[in-house]
Amino acid sequence: MSKDVLVVKDLNMHYETLAGNVSAVKNVSFSVKEGESFGLVGESGCGKTSVAMSLLQLQADNAKISSGSISLDGIEMVGMSESELRKVRWDGISIVFQGAMNAWNPVVKVGEQIREAIREHYPNNTKNENTEKIESLFKMVDLDSSIMDRFPHELSGGMKQRAVIALALSCDPKVVIADEPTTALDVVIQDQILKEIKKVQELLGLSLIYISHDIAVIAEMTDQMAVMYAGSIVEIGPTDQVFSNPKHAYTRLLLESTPSVVGEKKKLRSLEGEPPSLIGEENGCSFSPRCPDPSDKCKSGNSEMGLIEVADGHFADKCCVECG
Amino acid sequence: MAEYIIRRTFQMTIVFFLFLIFSYLLFNAIPGNAFSNLLLNPNLPPDAYQRVLEIYGLDKPLLERTQMYIVNFFKGDFGYSYKYFPKTPIELISERLPRTLMLFSIVNIVAFYTGFFIGKVLAWRRGSKAETWITVTSVFSYTVFYPWFALMMLWVFGYKLGWLPIGKFLYPEKWYDAPFDSDVVFTSMIKFTVVISLIQFAAYLASRGIESLSLRRNIRFGSLITIFAGSYFYWNNGDALIQKPYASDIAFHMILPVMVVTVVAFAGTALLTRTTMMEVLKEDYILTARAKGISQKRIRDRHAARTALLPVVTSFIFTIVTIIDGSVLTEQIFSWPGMGQLLLQSVLEEDIPVAMATFSFVGVFALIAHLLADVSYSYLDPRIRIKSQG
Numbered sequence: 080m081s082k083d084v085l086v087v088k089d090l091n092m093h094y095e096t097l098a099g100n101v102s103a104v105k106n107v108s109f110s111v112k113e114g115e116s117f118g119l120v121g122e123s124g125c126g127k128t129s130v131a132m133s134l135l136q137l138q139a140d141n142a143k144i145s146s147g148s149i150s151l152d153g154i155e156m157v158g159m160s161e162s163e164l165r166k167v168r169w170d171g172i173s174i175v176f177q178g179a180m181n182a183w184n185p186v187v188k189v190g191e192q193i194r195e196a197i198r199e200h201y202p203n204n205t206k207n208e209n210t211e212k213i214e215s216l217f218k219m220v221d222l223d224s225s226i227m228d229r230f231p232h233e234l235s236g237g238m239k240q241r242a243v244i245a246l247a248l249s250c251d252p253k254v255v256i257a258d259e260p261t262t263a264l265d266v267v268i269q270d271q272i273l274k275e276i277k278k279v280q281e282l283l284g285l286s287l288i289y290i291s292h293d294i295a296v297i298a299e300m301t302d303q304m305a306v307m308y309a310g311s312i313v314e315i316g317p318t319d320q321v322f323s324n325p326k327h328a329y330t331r332l333l334l335e336s337t338p339s340v341v342g343e344k345k346k347l348r349s350l351e352g353e354p355p356s357l358i359g360e361e362n363g364c365s366f367s368p369r370c371p372d373p374s375d376k377c378k379s380g381n382s383e384m385g386l387i388e389v390a391d392g393h394f395a396d397k398c399c400v401e402c403g
Numbered sequence: 404m405a406e407y408i409i410r411r412t413f414q415m416t417i418v419f420f421l422f423l424i425f426s427y428l429l430f431n432a433i434p435g436n437a438f439s440n441l442l443l444n445p446n447l448p449p450d451a452y453q454r455v456l457e458i459y460g461l462d463k464p465l466l467e468r469t470q471m472y473i474v475n476f477f478k479g480d481f482g483y484s485y486k487y488f489p490k491t492p493i494e495l496i497s498e499r500l501p502r503t504l505m506l507f508s509i510v511n512i513v514a515f516y517t518g519f520f521i522g523k524v525l526a527w528r529r530g531s532k533a534e535t536w537i538t539v540t541s542v543f544s545y546t547v548f549y550p551w552f553a554l555m556m557l558w559v560f561g562y563k564l565g566w567l568p569i570g571k572f573l574y575p576e577k578w579y580d581a582p583f584d585s586d587v588v589f590t591s592m593i594k595f596t597v598v599i600s601l602i603q604f605a606a607y608l609a610s611r612g613i614e615s616l617s618l619r620r621n622i623r624f625g626s627l628i629t630i631f632a633g634s635y636f637y638w639n640n641g642d643a644l645i646q647k648p649y650a651s652d653i654a655f656h657m658i659l660p661v662m663v664v665t666v667v668a669f670a671g672t673a674l675l676t677r678t679t680m681m682e683v684l685k686e687d688y689i690l691t692a693r694a695k696g697i698s699q700k701r702i703r704d705r706h707a708a709r710t711a712l713l714p715v716v717t718s719f720i721f722t723i724v725t726i727i728d729g730s731v732l733t734e735q736i737f738s739w740p741g742m743g744q745l746l747l748q749s750v751l752e753e754d755i756p757v758a759m760a761t762f763s764f765v766g767v768f769a770l771i772a773h774l775l776a777d778v779s780y781s782y783l784d785p786r787i788r789i790k791s792q793g
């Protein structure tokens with residue numbers, strides 16, 4: 080059994096806005112083991128990016144982590160000073176941003192931007208060592224090494240994305256977060272990039288956190304997964320278990336609303352209703368208004384929340400397990 | 404790139420040609436006898452007067468005269484000043500130009516650097532008290548009525564406090580027994596400034612490729628020290644030592660105009676930098692840089708400011724274009740005998756050859772500066788480079 084690299088416990092994060100506090104991350108706990116790929120899935124606005132940003136402590140200025148702990152290799156990151164954080168960033172946890180197409184500074188050469196990251200964390204490297212490192216990274220993501228001397232606008236979207244992956248790997252991080260890395264790409268390229276990430280992850284034994292709204296991609300990419308709804312994790316467990324035996328009504332709806340390429344043709348169900356507002360406190364089960372079959376207790380807003388173990392390592396929201 | 408520059412130069416020549424014809428016609432449209440000045444000039448013997456009339460066709464009809472002027476112009480013959488007869492416009496310009504360049508290049512460089520630096524910090528410290536106050540001050544100095552402000556400063560520092568000289572660029576009494584005239588000193592001051600800037604720039608270029616950031620910093624710091632030591636050595640040896648008291652007299656006279664124009668000029672750069680920089684700070688690649696663990700200062704200077712620089716540099720170069728015409732007002736207020744005064748006097752006195760030559764000079768200067776702006780822009784922003792090549 081390999082050890083946990085990243086452990087997140089009861090993380091709460093909110094944005095302070097004029098309309099009130101937006102609780103984007105509520106009591107989120109999960110852990111990622113060495114060499115394991117962990118998936119985070121949920122519809123738009125459920126707080127996936129907020130979790131990712133909290134892990135790097137790069138949240139927006141109006142965001143506050145109110146409680147919880149994030150520990151990387153046993154070292155607590157919540158409450159770290161800026162200079163300590165700078166050391167952990169990229170070297171400990173790196174990220175491929177959502178919309179990574181804009182991740183490149185338009186006036187600096189691609190190679191120089193990667194070099195800059197390495198130089199920051201390995202100040203004693205020589206120029207040649209860094210060049211070799213970048214070359215080997217490019218090779219890994221199937222890019223020609225001449226790309227180094229190009230400016231970002233000279234690359235295609237797919238090339239930029241590959242280069243972003245190379246950038247994320249440049250300091251041999253312990254954990255890589257990929258936040259919907261394929262959003263802006265066409266389907267063929269999306270597929271290539273996914274394969275690339277998978278290949279690199281297995282090759283290097285990376286711990287990967289893969290974030291997506293597409294549950295089919297999560298199935299393909301990850302060993303463990305968590306389903307997020309309105310800022311909370313509502314179901315978490317080994318990916319194949321969650322797929323074969325979904326316990327939460329929301330997970331089932333997600334699965335039913337996704338076309339499967341393989342397997343028998345099913346009638347797709349569309350996910351009805353809107354996710355709830357994250358502003359202010361709410362009582363009871365947040366999924367209740369959209370639940371196809373809520374119990375009376377759930378509807379009255381008195382149900383207890385919290386995850387319970389439904390099978391070995393597989394947890395789901397108590398209310399929903401009791402409902403269905 | 405080369406092809407682009409050639410094409411632009413060709414276009415510029417045509418524009419300049421039209422400019423020449425147009426201004427010559429305009430000057431001749433000023434009512435009154437344009438060369439009565441020449442006629443009244445006591446230094447001019449009658450036969451010389453006759454010769455000048457013939458060579459430059461001054462008694463010919465306007466169109467013929469214009470044609471002669473243009474032909475002579477491209478032969479490099481600009482005629483003689485009506486007012487200071489034996490002197491040619493070129494002689495007058497080469498006497499005045501260093502004075503204007505010295506004053507205004509210093510003003511512009513100082514204003515640009517302070518403006519850029521302040522704008523950068525303002526954007527970075529957004530929302531702080533200091534930011535609010537400095538922004539308000541910048542808006543004030545950007546919008547203040549300049550002649551009023553300049554006169555107030557003259558009044559305060561030159562008259563009330565008496566710290567700084569009120570006008571002129573030197574104390575004439577100090578120069579009675581000077582072994583050379585002021586232009587020689589001006590020229591060596593300009594040379595000195597240019598050499599310093601080149602050394603600094605070379606050190607910057609040389610250290611750019613170095614991988615270790617601390618070594619890079621040390622080299623740049625070292626070059627600064629070298630420049631200081633070198634300057635000290637230069638002004639205390641040889642020719643420069645003799646020139647030193649005169650140079651410092653000029654420098655002393657420059658303080659007030661430099662200060663006043665800088666206060667007015669920096670604000671535009673500061674406000675523009677602040678705005679563009681605030682836009683850039685919202686970009687995703689700033690977030691990437693932070694995620695990479697890059698230091699705040701480096702993100703500010705290398706990532707944000709570097710991109711925010713683009714529009715600022717353009718506006719800076721367009722300010723340079725207006726150095727000479729902009730100098731009219733300043734030189735008048737500070738009685739600084741430079742190009743601006745020459746321009747104004749020659750127009751008021753209808754000294755057409757001199758006015759034409761100064762105007763053409765301003766025109767060429769503006770055209771070249773615009774070309775430089777485009778070229779430098781394409782270097783700063785690689786996305787533009789492509790277009791200019793294609």
Ligand SMILES: Nc1ncnc2c1ncn2[C@@H]1O[C@H](COP(=O)(O)OP(=O)(O)OP(=O)(O)O)[C@@H](O)[C@H]1O
Pocket residue numbers: 094095096101103121122123124125126127128129130139141177292357
């Ligand atoms: N800076 C901010 N200020 C206020 N609210 C914010 C801010 N950033 C995000 N939010 C809100 O927090 C919630 C979670 O946003 P987040 O970006 O984490 O969602 P997401 O799951 O990543 O969505 P997507 O799939 O669209 O990327 C949303 O309701 C969003 O409106």
Ligand SMILES: [Mg+2]
Pocket residue numbers: 127128129177258
């Ligand atoms: Mg997101």
